[in-house]
Structures are given as C-alpha cells and as structure tokens.
Amino acid sequence: MAVPPASTPASGYSRLVRWVDYRLPFVSFLEHEFTAYPTPKNLNYWWNFGSLAGIILVIMIVTGVVLAMHYTPHSDYAFDSVERIMRDVNYGWLIRYIHMNGASMFFLIVYIHLFRGLYYGSYKYPRELLWILGVVILLLMIATAFMGYVLPWGQMSYWAATVITNLFSAIPVVGNKIVTLLWGGFTVGNPTLNRFFSLHYLLPFIIVAVVGLHLLALHQHGSNNPLGIDHRGPQDTIPFHPYYTIKDSFGLCVALLVFAFFVFYAPNLASSADNYIPANPMVTPNHIVPEWYLLPYYAILRSVPNKLLGVILAFGSILILFLVPWLDTSRVRSARFRPIYRLVSWLLPIDVIALGWVGANPPAGIVVTVGQIATFYYFFHFLILMPLLGKIERPRPLPISIGTAVLEATGARPAERH
Amino acid sequence: MRKSLLTLLLGVALGCGFVGAVRAQEEAKTPPHREWSFEGVFGTYDRAALQRGFQVYKEVCAVCHPVKHLYFRDLEELGYTEDQVKGIAAQVQVTDGPNDQGEMFQRPARPSDKIPGPFPNDQAARAANNGALPPDLSLITKAREGGPDYIEALLTGFKDAPAGFKMNPNMYFNEYFAGHQIAMPPPLTQADQVKYADGTQGSVPQMAHDVVSFLSWAAEPNLDERHRMGFKVILFLLIATGVFYAAKRKIWSRVH
Numbered sequence: 114m115a116v117p118p119a120s121t122p123a124s125g126y127s128r129l130v131r132w133v134d135y136r137l138p139f140v141s142f143l144e145h146e147f148t149a150y151p152t153p154k155n156l157n158y159w160w161n162f163g164s165l166a167g168i169i170l171v172i173m174i175v176t177g178v179v180l181a182m183h184y185t186p187h188s189d190y191a192f193d194s195v196e197r198i199m200r201d202v203n204y205g206w207l208i209r210y211i212h213m214n215g216a217s218m219f220f221l222i223v224y225i226h227l228f229r230g231l232y233y234g235s236y237k238y239p240r241e242l243l244w245i246l247g248v249v250i251l252l253l254m255i256a257t258a259f260m261g262y263v264l265p266w267g268q269m270s271y272w273a274a275t276v277i278t279n280l281f282s283a284i285p286v287v288g289n290k291i292v293t294l295l296w297g298g299f300t301v302g303n304p305t306l307n308r309f310f311s312l313h314y315l316l317p318f319i320i321v322a323v324v325g326l327h328l329l330a331l332h333q334h335g336s337n338n339p340l341g342i343d344h345r346g347p348q349d350t351i352p353f354h355p356y357y358t359i360k361d362s363f364g365l366c367v368a369l370l371v372f373a374f375f376v377f378y379a380p381n382l383a384s385s386a387d388n389y390i391p392a393n394p395m396v397t398p399n400h401i402v403p404e405w406y407l408l409p410y411y412a413i414l415r416s417v418p419n420k421l422l423g424v425i426l427a428f429g430s431i432l433i434l435f436l437v438p439w440l441d442t443s444r445v446r447s448a449r450f451r452p453i454y455r456l457v458s459w460l461l462p463i464d465v466i467a468l469g470w471v472g473a474n475p476p477a478g479i480v481v482t483v484g485q486i487a488t489f490y491y492f493f494h495f496l497i498l499m500p501l502l503g504k505i506e507r508p509r510p511l512p513i514s515i516g517t518a519v520l521e522a523t524g525a526r527p528a529e530r531h
Numbered sequence: 532m533r534k535s536l537l538t539l540l541l542g543v544a545l546g547c548g549f550v551g552a553v554r555a556q557e558e559a560k561t562p563p564h565r566e567w568s569f570e571g572v573f574g575t576y577d578r579a580a581l582q583r584g585f586q587v588y589k590e591v592c593a594v595c596h597p598v599k600h601l602y603f604r605d606l607e608e609l610g611y612t613e614d615q616v617k618g619i620a621a622q623v624q625v626t627d628g629p630n631d632q633g634e635m636f637q638r639p640a641r642p643s644d645k646i647p648g649p650f651p652n653d654q655a656a657r658a659a660n661n662g663a664l665p666p667d668l669s670l671i672t673k674a675r676e677g678g679p680d681y682i683e684a685l686l687t688g689f690k691d692a693p694a695g696f697k698m699n700p701n702m703y704f705n706e707y708f709a710g711h712q713i714a715m716p717p718p719l720t721q722a723d724q725v726k727y728a729d730g731t732q733g734s735v736p737q738m739a740h741d742v743v744s745f746l747s748w749a750a751e752p753n754l755d756e757r758h759r760m761g762f763k764v765i766l767f768l769l770i771a772t773g774v775f776y777a778a779k780r781k782i783w784s785r786v787h
Contacts, residue, residue, distance in 0.1 A: 154786055196600045196670070199753070206753045207760070351786055359779045366772040373768060377761025378572060381673060389674035389750075390666075399709070 146332055151350035152357055153338035155515050159233070160336065160357075161364035162226035167324060168365060169219045174317050176212040177261075184264065186310035188303040191266035192391040210380040216258050217383045218372050220406035223251060231437070232458050234446030235337040241438040243330035248434045250323050255407065255431070257316040260309040262404060267388030272401045274301045274309070280414070283421040300394070340518055341446025342511055349515035400475055408472030409465050413491065415476050416484040426488065433495050440495055442503025450509045454502050457494065464490045560706045562677050562684035565740065569747060572762065575755045576748050578610035579729060584745025585609055587725050587738050588668070591718050595656070595665040597648025598749055604642040608752060609745075616642050623647060661701040663714030672743065673750045679743045681707065686739040689717040 126140060134140045183202050185194035198205035227247070230236055236244035263274045278295045282288040297304025335344070344350050351357075375382065383405055387398045403411050410427045417423035433440075448455040464487050471484035512518035568577040585606065588598070603620040607613060620640040625647050628635035640647070648667075650656035657664050672679045684707040692704035692711075702712040723733045731737065748754070 193600070200600060200605075206757065210757075355782050356786065359775065359782050363772065363775040363779045366768055366775050370765060370768045370772065373761060373764050377757055377764065380757075386674055386676050386678075389670045 148354040150353040152353045154351045159229040164361045166222045173215045195265045210376045214375045232448045236438045246327040253320045260313040266392045268390040269385045269388040271392035283424045409468035412468040412472035413488045416488040440499040445508040453506045559709045562680040580744040581609045584741035587742035596668045598669040599667045600669040601646045669749045672747045679747045683743045
C-alpha cells in the first residue's frame with residue numbers, strides 16, 4: 114500500500130541536467146506531467162486506448178513520412194509508384210501495409226476510446242473542452258484518412274473521391290463552387306490528387322497539435338475513472354509512472370499483436386479489391402464503398418432520400434458529439450451507477466455496427482429499412498434518450514471515495530456489482 | 532423504446548451475416564475454394580508450380596495480357612538462375628533509345644527491363660480484341676473479389692450458354708463472370724496445350740492452378756518474406772506481452 118511520494122523536480126539529477134532544467138524546465142516538466150502525474154488508482158483497461166491512439170499516430174506519421182519519400186503524387190504515376198514501393202523499395206511492402214492497416218487500427222482504437230468516454234461520462238464537468246478537442250481530432254482523422262485513401266489512385270480511390278467531394282455540391286448556392294475548389298478543376302483529376310497529398314501530409318501534424326491541447330486539458334483535472342467520482346487526495350491516486358506506464362506497455366503489446374496479425378497475415382482484408390485496379394474515370398465500380406471505419410456515416414447519408422438532408426445528417430452524426438456534454442443532463446458520470454443508461458450505452462455501438470453493415474451493402478430491400486431505423490435510433494439516442502434519462506433515471510448511490518471503493522473491491526466482491 | 536429494441540434485434544440478426552454477404556457479384560456463381568500452397572501462416576509459394584505457371588502465362592495468356600509491374604529480374608524469385616533469366620530476357624526484343632542518331636532501336640531485353648506486353652498501347656489492344664481491353668495481370672489476384680479462387684474458377688468456368696440466354700457477338704458464356712458474358716475466349720481448352728518443361732501432365736485444371744499460382748506471386752511477390760517475418764514478430768510480441776504482464780502484476784502488487 115506504500116506508494117512512493119513524487120520526487121521534487123530534477124532532484125537526483127546531475128549538475129548539468131539541473132543547470133539546463135533551471136533555464137529550460139524540460140526534465141521537471143516530464144517529472145510533473147509524466148512521472149509524478151497523479152492518476153486515479155482504479156483505471157481499468159478501457160483507459161489504455163488513449164495512449165494507444167497516441168502511439169498509433171506516431172507510427173502513422175513515421176511510416177507516412179517514409180512512404181512520401183517514394184510516392185509520386187501525379188495521376189499518371191501514383192498507382193505505379195505505390196506498386197514500386199510494394200515491390201522494389203526495401204521493406205516497402207512492410208511500411209505500406211503498416212500504414213494501410215494502421216489507419217484501421219487508429220480508428221478501431223479511437224472508437225473504443227470514444228465509447229469509453231461515453232460510457233463513463235468522461236465528457237462531463239470539468240472535462241467538456243477535453244471531450245470537444247477529442248471530437249476535433251476525430252474529424253481531422255476522418256479527413257486525413259479519406260485523403261490518404263485517395264492517394265494510391267486506384268478505382269476506389271478515384272470514385273470515393275468523386276462521391277465524397279460531390280457531397281459538398283448539396284450545399285445551396287455555393288455548393289458547386291466549393292466542389293470546383295476541392296477538385297482544382299471540373300472533375301477529380303491530377304490537381305485533386307496533388308492537393309489531397311499536400312493536405313494528407315499536413316493534417317497529421319495538426320492532429321499532433323490538437324492532441325497536445327487534448328493532453329493539456331486532460332492534465333488540468335486528470336483522468337476520469339470507472340467510478341466517475343473525483344479523487345479527494347493522495348490516497349485515491351498513484352503516480353503515472355511506473356503504474357500506468359507498465360500497464361500501458363502491456364496493453365500496447367496486446368494491441369501490437371492484433372496489429373501484426375493484420376499486417377502480416379491479412380493485410381488487404383479491410384480494403385477493397387477494386388483499389389488494385391488503376392483509377393479509370395470511364396468505368397464505375399459495381400459498389401462504391403468507403404473503408405469500414407466510415408461505413409456508418411455512409412449508411413446515414415444513404416438512408417435519407419434527400420441529398421442535402423443526408424449530408425447534414427451524416428456530418429451531424431459526428432457534430433452531435435460536440436453537444437454531448439450538454440445533452441447528457443445526469444450529474445452522475447459513470448454508467449455503473451446509472452442502470453438504464455448503462456444498457457442504453459451498449460445499444461449505441463450495436464446500432465453503429467448495424468449502420469456499418471448497412472453501409473457495406475447495396476441499398477435495396479431490407480438494407481434500406483434497417484438503415485433508416487438505425488439512423489433514427491442513432492439520433493434518438495443523443496437527442497432524446499441522453500437528456501431524458503438524466504431527468505427520469507434514479508442513479509444508484511455513489512461510493513464516498515476511490516480509495517474506499519478500491520479497498521472494498523480487493524476485500525470482497527465490488528460493492529456496486531451485487 | 533420499442534423501436535430501439537427492434538433495431539437491436541435486427542442489428543444482431545443481420546450482423547451475423549455481415550462478413551459473407553458483402554459485395555457479392557451479381558448472379559455469378561461463388562467460386563469454390565481451392566488449396567493454395569501460400570495460404571495460412573506458414574504458406575509459401577511452390578517454386579515448381581510458379582515456373583510451370585510462368586510457362587502457361589508466356590505461351591497462352593501473354594498473347595493478349597501484359598504483366599506491367601514485372602521485370603525480367605523478378606523471375607529469379609521463381610527459382611531461375613541469373614543466366615536462365617538472361618536467356619529468357621534475350622528471347623524478347625524491346626525498344627530502346629533514342630541513340631546518338633536520335634533514333635529508337637530494337638535490342639534483346641536484359642534482366643533490368645520490364646517484361647513487355649503484347650501491345651504497344653491500350654488502343655492497339657482493343658483493336659486486336661474486338662474492342663475489349665485485356666486487363667493487366669500483374670495484380671489480378673488482388674484486384675478481384677475472391678482472389679486466386681475466383682481467377683481459377685473463371686479460367687475453367689466456360690460453358691455453352693443456356694437455351695434462351697441472349698449472347699452478344701464475340702462474347703463467351705462464363706458462369707463465374709458477373710453478367711456471364713466475357714470477351715475473353717476460353718484460354719485453356721485441351722490437355723497438354725502447354726508442354727511443361729518439368730514433364731508434369733498438363734491437364735486443364737493443372738494448367739489453371741499453376742498459372743493462378745504464378746499470378747498470385749506476380750501480385751504479391753513478398754508473401755514468403757512477409758509470412759516468415761510475421762511469425763518472428765508475433766513470437767517476439769507474445770514473449771514481450773508475457774514479460775510486461777508479469778512486470779505489471781509485480782509493480783501493481785504494491786497498490787493492491
């Protein structure tokens with residue numbers, strides 16, 4: 114039970130380090146924000162996904178920078194340059210498959226991270242801005258992933274670019290002008306590919322900047338925790354290092370195992386076969402489908418017969434997350450103490466998976482019906498259930514402190530689980 | 532709440548069919564699964580099959596289809612020696628230049644040359660094939676749903692059109708092709724169409740299987756290395772996972 118106290122900044126370091134630290138407090142910054150940083154002692158494995166997402170972001174940037182050294186952003190050469198990476202660049206196949214599957218891993222991890230936030234009410238006071246910055250990161254990720262998918266200039270790249278950019282034409286008055294601006298011409302072509310490459314290289318660094326703000330906001334009040342109650346002193350917290358560094362390292366290994374399985378044994382599982390056919394403006398693929406992580410939005414888009422309304426709802430399905438801190442009227446953070454919300458928060462991912470299935474299939478028959486019901490439920494969840502449940506639900510009593518709850522949990526069965 | 536429950540039930544019921552149902556080709560038969568030496572964690576290419584497949588490609592497919600992403604030098608991976616590859620390349624004339632006089636000229640190919648296709652450009656290919664463009668084969672097993680299984684089924688899936696089925700001119704009936712009408716005539720028609728250099732009996736299924744093995748290699752030449760490296764990486768990660776788990780238990784025992 115004896116938790117070592119946090120060391121004073123830069124104590125125990127050499128004179129050189131102390132000399133530097135006095136002028137540029139980098140070491141004490143690390144000590145304060147990383148080593149000694151007080152963290153609730155009861156974080157479960159759902160809390161691994163934040164640092165995992167950060168690590169995948171670094172992997173994506175490193176592999177992406179290397180790929181950019183060999184890639185040619187020109188509509189005549191892009192496809193062949195990717196194949197050259199796959200065949201003739203040393204370990205090019207490995208770097209490209211890591212980057213390709215890394216995008217899927219990044220979204221998988223971030224979606225779990227987001228779900229954890231929803232389940233444990235991590236967006237509530239005083240973490241509203243932390244949550245909003247997270248949604249900004251998600252939006253930037255979607256834009257980055259979409260533009261990255263266009264770069265190999267395969268059939269699905271070309272047609273996804275055509276379909277998605279055309280969405281903006283639904284905007285009244287200026288829609289077509291915006292589309293022309295996005296394309297750099299009057300159709301998806303070389304200027305489109307060029308600007309997408311430029312932006313695909315730029316946006317990840319903006320993501321890094323927003324992640325920095327996300328961490329700044331996180332460290333202001335510290336992590337939420339599975340009980341959703343504030344920590345009330347040193348007995349409730351432990352230093353981040355070594356407790357969570359080791360727990361995150363273990364989680365990282367497990368995540369890398371999953372990642373490695375896809376990279377080495379199923380590298381093309383998540384992508385469309387059509388993208389190994391060079392882009393051809395004269396031939397439309399049978400079914401134009403986005404990557405799996407965008408399928409739910411695509412399903413929402415197609416569930417509405419009106420194009421403008423479909424676009425509004427598809428974007429709205431993400432933008433609505435900005436409002437979650439105010440849509441949820443309950444004062445209790447964790448779903449553990451909210452019996453109805455606990456059930457409802459599991460229905461949401463099921464609904465999103467149903468939307469994903471709808472997005473993957475041609476819109477006919479039962480697919481359309483399921484899509485419309487699931488779209489309705491998605492918005493019903495945020496706009497009706499969230500505000501309503503906070504008013505009518507009777508939450509169970511909260512534990513007095515994290516420390517007492519942890520002691521009970523280690524002594525007998527967890528108090529809140531009988 | 533009733534509506535949400537309905538969604539849940541539908542979502543679960545339909546989610547079960549998620550993997551299989553996606554992007555089925557319209558009305559085309561599902562290709563049967565074949566045995567491939569390169570399947571699974573320890574799968575590797577069978578070099579003898581690749582060489583036979585290359586022979587089928589060279590003698591049959593190459594009449595119409597290019598393998599745009601392959602160089603002669605790549606053929607060493609099929610198990611040919613450097614000299615054999617030089618010999619294979621030298622049988623083909625390629626255009627080089629311009630020379631000091633500013634003229635293009637023909638010369639025997641070298642291992643560093645790309646394997647030239649049968650036609651100088653897509654228009655020439657269409658002109659020679661009733662307007663149809665024979666696709667590049669160097670990525671074909673990755674560029675079609677169903678991969679090698681589909682390509683092999685397609686090569687052997689030619690039938691007489693059923694009575695009442697309206698065929699367009701210069702088209703052939705194939706039960707695995709979407710829409711059933713394909714511009715490619717049946718490529719493998721009789722046993723020993725290709726006289727295998729290694730003496731293997733060249734039955735039609737044998738030739739189809741060999742050439743699809745070759746095309747799978749052409750699409751994914753680094754598969755052997757990928758499988759070998761993946762095994763080592765996963766073994767390393769399994770050990771690391773164990774070590775970190777033990778360390779985590781030890782460190783956290785101070786808190787519990």
